[in-house]
Amino acid sequence: MRASINRPPTPDADDDGEAEPTLQEIINIKLIESGEKEKLKELLRERLIECGWKDEMKAQCRAFTRKKGRSNVTVDELVHAITPKGRSSVPDSVKAELLQRIHSFLMSAAL
Template sequence: MRRTSINRPPTPDPEESEIREPPSLQDLVNIKLLESGEKERLKELLRERLIECGWRDEMKALCRSYARKKGRNNVTVDDLIHVITPKGRASIPDPIKAELLRKIRSFLVATAL
């Protein structure tokens, strides 16, 4: 927050005056994907592919199994996320990962980043 006065310009906060590091390559790629709308298209493609291969159903089954084991009233969304995320990430089929990587690479080549 800046302090202002009628007689003098705003005084910057000490945090704002710190030297900022330039964005990383990952940050730049993410910005380009967001600005172009490509990130949403890739997310939708990923959703479709995961549904097609049955991955989503597997994750649902794991969640249900965990909830039955712990008791339905004793499970929170955070518990499910903590337990299921590592299994979910590890079980994404390699062809789907490869397809997304190809699409990201071709996007980067097309935008000359």
């Protein structure tokens, strides 16, 4: 069926406008509904503080602000500059622990 130049194509009758949620979306919904997502966030905060990651990121932010000048830095610039370093410097042990907790949750939720 060709679309008219003046109007968009008519949607198919079997399209109800709502797409099926992806597996990632379903997992996220289950994590939120069960309260597990907040527990995982708190665990992550604790582990990052324990391993010194938070202090390291704070130092990186301060160094970046000193270099650019305090009044010349926006939050967006700071986030853009620090995020790659922050993500890459999360210890593997913290990632593994969180992954294990998520895996256990998924097994218990039978997803």
